[in-house]
Amino acid sequence: DGGITQSPKYLFRKEGQNVTLSCEQNLNHDAMYWYRQDPGQGLRLIYYSQIVNDFQKGDIAEGYSVSREKKESFPLTVTSAQKNPTAFYLCASSAGARYNEQFFGPGTRLTVL
Amino acid sequence: GQQVMQIPQYQHVQEGEDFTTYCNSSTTLSNIQWYKQRPGGHPVFLIQLVKSGEVKKQKRLTFQFGEAKKNSSLHITATQTTDVGTYFCADRTGTASKLTFGTGTRLQVTL
Numbered sequence: 001d002g003g004i005t006q007s008p009k010y011l012f013r014k015e016g017q018n019v020t021l022s023c024e025q026n027l028n029h030d031a032m033y034w035y036r037q038d039p040g041q042g043l044r045l046i047y048y049s050q051i052v053n054d055f056q057k058g059d060i061a062e063g064y065s066v067s068r069e070k071k072e073s074f075p076l077t078v079t080s081a082q083k084n085p086t087a088f089y090l091c092a093s094s095a096g097a098r099y100n101e102q103f104f105g106p107g108t109r110l111t112v113l
Numbered sequence: 114g115q116q117v118m119q120i121p122q123y124q125h126v127q128e129g130e131d132f133t134t135y136c137n138s139s140t141t142l143s144n145i146q147w148y149k150q151r152p153g154g155h156p157v158f159l160i161q162l163v164k165s166g167e168v169k170k171q172k173r174l175t176f177q178f179g180e181a182k183k184n185s186s187l188h189i190t191a192t193q194t195t196d197v198g199t200y201f202c203a204d205r206t207g208t209a210s211k212l213t214f215g216t217g218t219r220l221q222v223t224l
Contacts, residue, residue: 031210042201043156043214050210058211090155096210101146101158 003027004105006091011110013085021076021108023091029103030096032074036060037088037107046089049074050096078110085112115140117204117215125221132192134218136185136202143206145178145185150217151198159187192222 004025013019025032031050035043045058049068063082068074074093078085088109092102116139126132136145144163148156160169162178162185169176175188189196199219203212 033211035214040219042216045211045213048211092156094210100210101161102156102212104155104157107155 004091004093004103006089006105006108009106009108011108013110013112015112016080017112018077018079019085019110021078021089021091021110023074023076023105024072025074025093025103025105026072027093027095027103028071029093030071031094032068033092033094033102034058034064034066034074034076035090035092037090043090046076085110115204115206115213117142117202117213119200119202119215119218121218122216123219123221125223126192128194128222128224129191132189132196132220134187134200134202134220136187136215138183138204140183140206142178142182142185142204144204146203146205146212147176147185147187148201148203148214149198150201154198156201189220192220194222194224196220197222 007022033048034046044060046064047066049055052071055068065077090107091105094100094102118137120135146161147159150156160176165182166180167178173190177186199217201217202215
């Protein structure tokens with residue numbers, strides 16, 4: 001069954017701790033993306049990767065880091081430098097060609113206490 | 114940078130009424146994608162528009178791309194409770210495969 005998985009669905013962390021969100025896809029897609037969604041808001045791009053071992057900053061990359069060591073995986077680390085980390089985090093992938101749609105995972109809701 | 118605005122932010126309709134959301138950009142749009150996000154869920158791709166003036170239909174949904182490629186719209190005829198959710202437009206710009214999402218329109222449908 002092909003798709004994108006994100007784990008966990010809900011995550012709680014204490015302020016000052018780094019936390020890593022998982023994103024795995026078995027769609028054989030080249031491109032992967034991380035978005036942040038705040039209540040009642042749109043999606044803002046954090047980081048994206050068009051190919052293994054390469055990634056670019058999106059619109060709100062400060063306080064976040066990523067890696068792309070494998071095609072299937074694109075983990076996102078929310079560092080203690082992120083001022084307001086509590087949000088809904090969505091991972092997506094696409095085949096990478098200019099006209100292909102993005103497929104989203106179920107998301108991880110991060111709450112920092 | 115590019116800003117993609119959607120209006121209205123929120124609309125509440127009775128089942129059977131029509132609904133339209135508009136997507137407007139500060140710059141010329143490259144190609145527009147539309148997504149639907151159910152409450153508590155994740156965005157799901159609906160359609161893509163590429164050509165100026167393009168119109169596409171999916172059952173009760175009609176999607177349009179403006180002649181000047183500065184705006185797009187999604188019209189739902191005779192809404193149903195299953196249409197509830199937030200509708201986003203997104204523009205694919207530049208050479209990268211990234212999207213700039215609009216602010217979204219939340220649709221509530223009641224009986």
